Amino acid sequence: MEDSPQRSGHPDERPKGVPRASQENLFDLSGGAPSRRLPEPPQAIRNHAGRNPDGRPTAPLRAEAAPRPEAAVRPEAPRRERSGGFVGEGQSIAPLGDALQAILQTAIKPEQFQTWFKRSKLVRIDDEAATIAVTNSFAREWINRYYLDVLETAVEKLLGQKRRVIIVEQPESLVDHPVEKAAQPPAATPDVPAPPLGGRPPVVPGHAEAKAPSDSAADSAADSAADSAAGPTAGPTAGTAPGLPERHRHASKSIRRGVIGQLESSSDFVLNQKCTFDNFVVGPCNRFGHAASMGAAEQPGKSYNPLFLHGSVGVGKTHLLQAFCFSVLERFPDYRILYLSCETFVNHFISALDAGDMQRFRDKYRDIDVLVIDDIQTLANKEKSQEEFFHTFNSLYNAGKQIVLSADCPPKDIPTLHDRLVSRFKWGMVTEIEPPCYETRMAIVKRKSRERGDEVPDEIARFIAENIEENVRELEGAVTRLIGYSRMTGAPLSLDLAREALAGLIEVRKGAPTVEDIIHQVTDHYQVKLSDLQSKRRTKAIAFPRQVAMYLARKVTRHSLEEIGGFFGGRDHTTVLYAVDKMEKLIVSDAVFSKDIQQFMDRLGNGGRKG
Numbered sequence: 001m002e003d004s005p006q007r008s009g010h011p012d013e014r015p016k017g018v019p020r021a022s023q024e025n026l027f028d029l030s031g032g033a034p035s036r037r038l039p040e041p042p043q044a045i046r047n048h049a050g051r052n053p054d055g056r057p058t059a060p061l062r063a064e065a066a067p068r069p070e071a072a073v074r075p076e077a078p079r080r081e082r083s084g085g086f087v088g089e090g091q092s093i094a095p096l097g098d099a100l101q102a103i104l105q106t107a108i109k110p111e112q113f114q115t116w117f118k119r120s121k122l123v124r125i126d127d128e129a130a131t132i133a134v135t136n137s138f139a140r141e142w143i144n145r146y147y148l149d150v151l152e153t154a155v156e157k158l159l160g161q162k163r164r165v166i167i168v169e170q171p172e173s174l175v176d177h178p179v180e181k182a183a184q185p186p187a188a189t190p191d192v193p194a195p196p197l198g199g200r201p202p203v204v205p206g207h208a209e210a211k212a213p214s215d216s217a218a219d220s221a222a223d224s225a226a227d228s229a230a231g232p233t234a235g236p237t238a239g240t241a242p243g244l245p246e247r248h249r250h251a252s253k254s255i256r257r258g259v260i261g262q263l264e265s266s267s268d269f270v271l272n273q274k275c276t277f278d279n280f281v282v283g284p285c286n287r288f289g290h291a292a293s294m295g296a297a298e299q300p301g302k303s304y305n306p307l308f309l310h311g312s313v314g315v316g317k318t319h320l321l322q323a324f325c326f327s328v329l330e331r332f333p334d335y336r337i338l339y340l341s342c343e344t345f346v347n348h349f350i351s352a353l354d355a356g357d358m359q360r361f362r363d364k365y366r367d368i369d370v371l372v373i374d375d376i377q378t379l380a381n382k383e384k385s386q387e388e389f390f391h392t393f394n395s396l397y398n399a400g401k402q403i404v405l406s407a408d409c410p411p412k413d414i415p416t417l418h419d420r421l422v423s424r425f426k427w428g429m430v431t432e433i434e435p436p437c438y439e440t441r442m443a444i445v446k447r448k449s450r451e452r453g454d455e456v457p458d459e460i461a462r463f464i465a466e467n468i469e470e471n472v473r474e475l476e477g478a479v480t481r482l483i484g485y486s487r488m489t490g491a492p493l494s495l496d497l498a499r500e501a502l503a504g505l506i507e508v509r510k511g512a513p514t515v516e517d518i519i520h521q522v523t524d525h526y527q528v529k530l531s532d533l534q535s536k537r538r539t540k541a542i543a544f545p546r547q548v549a550m551y552l553a554r555k556v557t558r559h560s561l562e563e564i565g566g567f568f569g570g571r572d573h574t575t576v577l578y579a580v581d582k583m584e585k586l587i588v589s590d591a592v593f594s595k596d597i598q599q600f601m602d603r604l605g606n607g608g609r610k611g
């Protein structure tokens with residue numbers, strides 16, 4: 001059989017549903033709860049998150065490795081407090097976290113502490129190092145660069161001995177203790193760069209019980225056994241509120257939002273409360289996907305069934321899947337939603353085959369109201385899994401249950417996908433989420449910066465939107481980085497600051513002229529203002545430079561006709577086409593104009609702003 005469980009390396013690269021490091025190993029610097037005790041991992045097993053403690057990606061984990069979150073600990077190490085079950089029962093690292101936090105507060109400015117350390121956590125101390133988890137890669141890089149000394153000094157003060165300090169990245173959801181904080185309202189304005197750069201929405205780390213099934217077929221079998229022994233309301237686990245049934249622990253984020261329902265406990269995602277329909281910026285690129293997802297949530301199993309969303313990386317598919325789940329749970333709190341990555345489905349299937357327990361597998365997948373599967377293209381080349389999914393699909397569909405799928409391509413392009421599945425996927429609604437157009441990107445940048453408490457001015461939004469074109473995750477990352485940079489340096493948000501802060505991110509486009517560069521050249525040459533070019537005025541003195549700018553934008557940037565029209569007062573694509581056509585004719589007939597254009601091109605080719 002060619003199907004095999006898949007493994008991941010770097011957490012940002014891992015397929016959806018493959019859990020990051022277990023939350024149970026994280027302790028709040030401000031005093032989190034201790035984790036439960038875990039078995040000592042084998043020496044060779046690396047961090048569950050797919051990273052070594054220094055942040056380097058690990059080698060892929062093997063299914064039989066039964067991975068546990070922490071790196072190996074020397075048996076002879078003294079019983080100093082550590083996280084992840086390496087401390088004695090009942091011991092907690094939290095007081096050390098408190099103390100370290102207090103020391104740091106005296107060592108740096110309050111705003112620095114607020115920005116970089118308030119949401120970090122001391123997760124481990126051993127003989128060699130103190131490990132601190134931060135919520136995103138930018139914070140990790142920044143702290144490594146500028147605060148390592150401060151931290152080492154603080155740790156030395158704390159322990160009376162020197163220790164190396166290791167900064168690891170754990171997404172915000174993992175750094176939280178969701179149930180402990182369930183009663184707290186979400187912060188109005190996140191004060192730190194919030195989501196991980198290039199990160200995915202929080203994924204449950206196997207959640208309450210470190211739900212390894214999503215991570216490994218081997219653990220899946222163990223989980224199944226645990227499930228059957230404990231039932232759906234298994235007892236509490238450390239790191240979660242005592243007595244809270246697993247289903248509820250799993251749904252803690254939903255509870256926080258006041259949603260009554262929850263995902264099935266065997267789902268491998270936690271709904272990220274930021275991924276709602278309200279928070280989704282709608283534009284021409286995603287309008288259908290958004291509307292269809294809302295429609296499916298209003299009448300599950302009726303309007304758009306199955307709903308198949310496809311699109312490239314980071315365009316918002318998962319966001320819509322999660323928004324769909326939220327919306328269904330709000331309307332139908334009793335609905336049972338199973339939300340998984342396709343990889344988890346495959347892993348569960350393999351493990352059920354191994355265990356000879358297909359009946360249990362089928363019950364699990366068919367006794368639900370809604371099935372949501374991310375990255376269904378993972379079924380490619382997996383004949384047996386496809387067959388099983390075909391039966392699962394039929395069973396749910398015939399029972400009028402809603403099925404929502406996402407993929408990186410349309411059904412017909414999924415390699416080796418059986419025709420019968422392709423045709424079924426097309427029964428309902430297949431819709432593409434396209435990369436965001438310029439206006440949508442602008443709106444996303446504005447929205448994301450507002451969400452982070454610092455709405456960026458238009459010129460910066462324009463700069464970001466012009467330079468990051470395909471991927472909303474990268475747009476988000478840019479906003480996070482810029483705001484973090486501005487808070488850190490205390491410099492106000494400006495275009496120059498944006499160029500500086502985002503230099504690494506948009507390096508590839510360095511030198512490529514932007515519409516901004518073109519506008520600069522054209523307004524300078526023809527002595528007109530940007531507001532003129534964007535105005536409705538049609539006098540020759542304004543219309544001609546506008547047409548030149550449109551022509552240049554068409555020739556030297558990758559913007560679509562619609563986007564170019566948008567830059568110049570919201571004109572439609574036919575106006576741009578007309579301008580391009582007219583300029584091309586003029587270049588042929590008018591040698592002086594042709595020379596002008598050549599000069600523009602040269603200057604733009606030299607970086608646009610020069611000359």
Ligand SMILES: Nc1ncnc2c1ncn2[C@@H]1O[C@H](COP(=O)(O)OP(=O)(O)OP(=O)(O)O)[C@@H](O)[C@H]1O
Binds near residue numbers: 313314317472
């Ligand atoms: N239209 C949008 N409005 C607001 N946020 C968006 C939008 N599209 C995407 N995002 C945000 O961008 C990030 C990436 O989106 P998401 O994870 O949904 O992409 P994806 O298409 O599932 O990507 P991948 O295929 O890599 O998993 C998320 O934080 C999401 O909230």
